[in-house]
Each structure stands twice: as structure tokens, then as C-alpha cells.
Amino acid sequence: MANNINKPSLNDDRYAPLLSPWRAKAKVSLVFFIILFFLWYSSRTTGVDFGDLIMGFTNMGQIIDKLFPINMDVLAPAFDRLIETIHMAIIASTFSTIIVVPVSLLAANNITHNWFVYNTTRLIMNILRTIPDVVLAVIFVGIFGTGPIGGIVALFIFSLGILAKLISETVEAIDMQPIEAMRASGANTIQSISYGVMPQVAPQFTSFALYVFEINIRASVVIGLVGAGGIGQLLMSQFSFNNYGAVMTIILVIFIVVVIIEYISTKIREAII
Amino acid sequence: MAFEQPPKKQIPTQKKVKRLSIALALLALYIWTFISIDIEWKEAFNRFASNYNVVVPQLFSPNWARAGEVIEKMIETVFIAYVGSLAAAILAVPLGFLSAINMTNSRVLSTVGKWILSAVRAFPEIILAIMFVVVVGPNPFAGILAIAIGSTGMLGKLYAEILESIDMNVVEAMQANGANKIQIMFHGIIPQVIPEFLSYAIYRFEIDVRASTILGYVGAGGIGTMIFFAYSNRNWSDMGMILLVIIVVVTLIDYGSSYIRKRIV
Numbered sequence: 001m002a003n004n005i006n007k008p009s010l011n012d013d014r015y016a017p018l019l020s021p022w023r024a025k026a027k028v029s030l031v032f033f034i035i036l037f038f039l040w041y042s043s044r045t046t047g048v049d050f051g052d053l054i055m056g057f058t059n060m061g062q063i064i065d066k067l068f069p070i071n072m073d074v075l076a077p078a079f080d081r082l083i084e085t086i087h088m089a090i091i092a093s094t095f096s097t098i099i100v101v102p103v104s105l106l107a108a109n110n111i112t113h114n115w116f117v118y119n120t121t122r123l124i125m126n127i128l129r130t131i132p133d134v135v136l137a138v139i140f141v142g143i144f145g146t147g148p149i150g151g152i153v154a155l156f157i158f159s160l161g162i163l164a165k166l167i168s169e170t171v172e173a174i175d176m177q178p179i180e181a182m183r184a185s186g187a188n189t190i191q192s193i194s195y196g197v198m199p200q201v202a203p204q205f206t207s208f209a210l211y212v213f214e215i216n217i218r219a220s221v222v223i224g225l226v227g228a229g230g231i232g233q234l235l236m237s238q239f240s241f242n243n244y245g246a247v248m249t250i251i252l253v254i255f256i257v258v259v260i261i262e263y264i265s266t267k268i269r270e271a272i273i
Numbered sequence: 274m275a276f277e278q279p280p281k282k283q284i285p286t287q288k289k290v291k292r293l294s295i296a297l298a299l300l301a302l303y304i305w306t307f308i309s310i311d312i313e314w315k316e317a318f319n320r321f322a323s324n325y326n327v328v329v330p331q332l333f334s335p336n337w338a339r340a341g342e343v344i345e346k347m348i349e350t351v352f353i354a355y356v357g358s359l360a361a362a363i364l365a366v367p368l369g370f371l372s373a374i375n376m377t378n379s380r381v382l383s384t385v386g387k388w389i390l391s392a393v394r395a396f397p398e399i400i401l402a403i404m405f406v407v408v409v410g411p412n413p414f415a416g417i418l419a420i421a422i423g424s425t426g427m428l429g430k431l432y433a434e435i436l437e438s439i440d441m442n443v444v445e446a447m448q449a450n451g452a453n454k455i456q457i458m459f460h461g462i463i464p465q466v467i468p469e470f471l472s473y474a475i476y477r478f479e480i481d482v483r484a485s486t487i488l489g490y491v492g493a494g495g496i497g498t499m500i501f502f503a504y505s506n507r508n509w510s511d512m513g514m515i516l517l518v519i520i521v522v523v524t525l526i527d528y529g530s531s532y533i534r535k536r537i538v
Contacts, residue, residue, distance in 0.1 A: 018361075035359070038355060039355070039356060039359060041352075042351075042352030042355050042356050043356055045348075045349065045352055082307070082526060084310065084311070087309065087310040088305045088310075089469050090302065090303070090306045091306060091310070094303075094537075106279060116493070126524070127520055129522045130483070130517065130523040130524055131516065131519070131520065132483055132484075132486045133484075133487075133489050134399075134487040134490060134497075134500070135486070135487070135512075135515075135516060135519070138500060138504045138512070139328065139332065139512070140533060141505070142324065142507065142509065143320070143321055143324045143328050143329075144317050144320055144321055144324075145316070145317065145320040145324075147312065147313075148311070148312055148315070149312050149314075149317045149377075188457050218311050218397050219397075221397055221400070222399050222400075222487070224277075225399060225491070226490070226504065235400075235403075239403060239491070244407065247403070251396075251403075251404075253399055254397075254400065255392075255396065258395040259391070259392075259395050264393070264533065266480065
């Protein structure tokens with residue numbers, strides 16, 4: 001009998017409740033099995049074959065033979081095209097940062113009190129953001145013909161969608177008291193925006209503009225693949241000629257430039273904020 | 274009559290020089306850009322005038338006859354994104370632990386980890402896709418590998434940031450009580466980071482759905498293949514259908530994923 005005192009049952013109140021009651025455990029296991037089931041199902045439909053991957057890696061020797069030695073002849077044209085890519089990114093980011101100012105004000109609910117205007121702007125921007133950059137490039141290359149101009153317009157629309165979201169969210173988070181004070185002392189809308197809103201969002205605005213420039217460099221590589229100018233176009237043409245040595249050179253050039261630009265823009269952003 | 278103006282704010286000369294030089298550098302950058310970029314404005318304008326009426330009305334009248342096929346390919350795209358981002362969510366865990374300075378306690382290891390992650394991030398997905406198409410052939414599996422590797426870079430970085438921001442007091446208390454490394458890992462660290470890890474993985478899935486729509490362009494499976502054919506044949510009404518399906522599916526997935534993420538965190 002005395003032993004029973006030292007052996008309380010699990011239901012006893014003297015024990016703290018279990019950290020994971022069975023209900024939570026069942027829920028987590030269910031989610032886990034759903035994830036696994038989807039994994040199995042989608043692996044089957046997409047034909048995942050780790051045999052292929054292992055085969056691929058055993059064939060890696062041949063591929064490395066294909067990709068190396070890298071073809072240095074392509075370096076000079078690659079450099080020219082790279083400059084074009086950077087130009088495209090500069091022009092597109094500049095125009096989108098200019099246009100995004102009114103758009104983001106219209107898409108911020110503390111500045112735009114008109115329900116209809118606010119929601120329409122947001123809806124348009126949300127739709128723009130769902131379109132992949134390459135699809136935009138394809139459409140504008142279809143309209144403007146091959147060359148950088150289609151790419152610039154595509155990048156412009158693409159970065160407008162991203163910037164409008166980021167900046168309208170920043171505008172919605174500002175301190176409204178200075179603006180109310182300005183309104184109360186008779187400032188009109190333009191004045192209260194340029195002296196009340198702009199100074200508050202300027203650092204984030206610059207930082208987002210640089211961030212979009214970074215994204216545009218990357219995206220302009222990609223949209224070049226569909227003939228929208230820049231280094232991607234060169235990459236695609238070498239790829240379709242199965243000229244893998246040149247492809248590897250271009251990939252390395254892109255890699256180095258992306259790393260350098262990311263480094264510079266991170267440093268500038270750190271200095272600003 | 275004249276109101277007395279408040280005194281002007283004094284700006285130190287050094288700051289003025291700095292601002293002026295930044296402005297000049299920017300100006301030089303723009304002049305260089307606009308002079309050396311090679312755009313035939315007139316021709317582009319002519320093309321615009323002649324192509325506008327061919328392309329835009331067709332884009333807005335999608336070819337419903339191919340809806341079934343397009344939706345099927347879009348589902349494949351979502352599957353590619355799903356498998357790819359799940360693989361990335363797992364692959365990124367060791368790399369995240371390697372890069373987090375408070376997990377390794379070694380500046381060298383953490384720097385190495387961070388370098389690996391930023392090297393991976395520097396490759397756009399479509400370029401990874403090109404490389405994997407060369408390795409495993411033109412099929413959806415190449416797309417999955419491209420998505421998995423591409424997402425690992427970003428997820429690993431975010432995971433490392435989360436790990437660096439956890440409450441180390443818990444870990445220290447466990448160490449003081451004599452817990453071994455594995456116990457600390459499972460009872461001290463993982464419970465703190467799991468909601469954020471999951472939330473970022475789901476967010477990355479959202480991005481991956483967008484990214485994998487274009488992989489098919491280089492033969493890596495999914496709806497990109499259809500984009501390629503529609504573009505090659507200048508079939509803009511098919512393109513309109515593809516675009517419509519992409520917009521609807523991506524929007525639905527965005528809503529679903531942000532709902533789940535709000536529940537988790």
C-alpha cells in the first residue's frame with residue numbers, strides 16, 4: 001500500500017499536462033502525411049527519378065568535358081551584351097521608381113480615402129505581380145520586335161509591380177500625425193505629401209529602388225533568353241548551338257556581375273538605413 | 274509686410290561636396306546609359322504601331338479550346354514547384370545551421386556557409402535549369418532540381434537569420450543541466466525555429482510557383498513549354514489563355530499560402 005503513494009497515475013493532477021496532447025499530435029501527423037502524399041503524387045506525375053540523377057552525376061564527367069574548357073572567344077561579345085543588360089536594368093528601374101510614386105500613393109489606404117481608386121490600383125498591381133517576367137518579355141518582344149526596347153518595357157512593368165507593393169506598404173506604415181498637423185495648418189494635398197510623407201519614406205524608397213535594380217539585373221539576364229536583348233540573348237543563342245564552352249563562360253560572367261552588384265547595393269543600402 | 278523667414282538650415286561643406294559628387298556620378302551614369310544603348314526608336318515605334326493591333330486584342334481573347342491542356346500543364350508546374358521547394362526546405366536546414374554563427378561558434382565555418390549560400394543565390398533559376406537540362410535531359414525533373422537548388426540559397430540565408438535570433442538562454446540552461454547536443458537540438462532549438470522555418474518555406478513555395486512557370490522555356494517541364502510554342506508560332510490567343518491560367522493559379526496559391534502562414538506564426 002505504501003508504494004502507491006510514489007506511483008501516481010498519469011491522470012493525476014499532480015502531473016503537469018503533457019506538452020503535446022494527443023489532439024495536437026494527431027493534427028501534426030495528419031499534416032505530415034498529407035505533405036508526404038502530395039510529395040509522392042507529384043513526384044510520380046513529374047517523373048522524378050533519382051536513378052536519372054545518379055546517372056546524371058555519373059555522366060557529370062562528360063558534361064564537365066562539354067562545359068569546360070570554357071570558350072574565351074565569347075568574352076568580348078559577352079562583355080558588350082553585359083553592358084547592354086546593365087543599361088536596360090538602369091533605364092527600367094529609373095522609370096519604374098518615378099512612376100511608382102503616384103501609384104504607391106494611390107495604393108496606400110492612409111493617403112487615398114477613395115475606396116474605389118484604392119482597390120482598383122491594388123488589384124491592377126497584384127495582377128501585374130503574378131505575371132512572370134519572361135511572359136512579359138515575350139509579349140513586349142512580340143510588340144516591339146527583338147532588341148532591348150521590349151526588354152526594357154517588360155522590366156519596367158515587372159519592377160513597377162514589386163515596387164508598388166513594397167512602397168505602398170511603407171507609406172501605410174508612416175506616422176500620420178505630421179500630415180494631420182500640416183492639413184490642420186492649411187497645407188494642400190501636394191504640400192502635405194511632399195513635406196509630410198516623402199521625408200518619412202525616403203530612406204526605404206531609395207533602398208527599395210536599389211533592390212529593384214538588383215532584381216532587374218537578374219531578370220534582364222533571364223528575359224534576354226526570349227530575345228529581349230542583353231546577355232541572356234547571347235546565352236540562348238550559344239545554348240541553341242550546343243556551344244557549351246561559351247555557355248559556361250557566359251554563366252560565369254553573369255555570376256561574377258551579379259555577385260559584385262549585389263555586394264555594392266547591399267553596402268549602399270546598409271549605409272542608407 | 275515681409276514675414277521674417279526662419280533661418281536657413283546650415284549644411285556643412287563636406288556634406289555639400291558629398292551630395293554634389295553623388296549627383297554628378299548619377300548624371301554621368303545616365304548620360305553613359307542613354308548615349309551608348311543601342312535602340313532604334315523610330316523602328317521600334319513603327320513596329321509598335323503595326324503589331325499592337327495584332328497582339329493585344331488576341332491576348333485579351335484567350336483560346337478557350339486549349340484550356341484543358343493549359344490547366345494540365347499548370348498543375349505539372351505547381352508539382353514541380355512543390356517538390357522543388359520541399360527539397361529546398363530540407364536541404365537548407367544543414368546549410369542554415371552551418372551559416373548561423375551561434376550554432377557553429379566558428380567564424381570560419383559560418384563565413385564559408387554564407388559564401389556557399391550567396392554563390393547559390395547568384396544563379397537565376399532559369400540558368401540552373403539550363404545546366405540541369407544538360408545533366409538529366411529535358412524533363413520536369415531538371416526543373417525540380419533547378420528549383421530545389423535555387424531556393425536553397427534564399428531559404429538557407431533566412432534560416433540562418435532565424436537561428437541567429439533565437440533565445441540562447443534556453444540552450445545555455447539546457448547545457449548547464451547536462452543535456453547533450455542532440456537533446457539541445459530537439460528540445461531547445463527546433464521548437465523555437467519551426468514556425469518561422471515553415472512559414473518561410475511556404476513563402477518560398479509561392480515564389481517557386483512563379484519561377485517554375487518559365488522553366489519549360491528551356492525544356493525543364495511545366496507550362497513554360499507551352500509559352501515557348503505559343504511564342505514561336507506567334508499564337509497570341511493561346512498566350513492569353515496561358516496568362517489567364519497563370520494569373521488565376523498564382524493568385525489562388527498566394528491567398529492560400531498567406532492564410533496558412535498567418536495560422537502558423
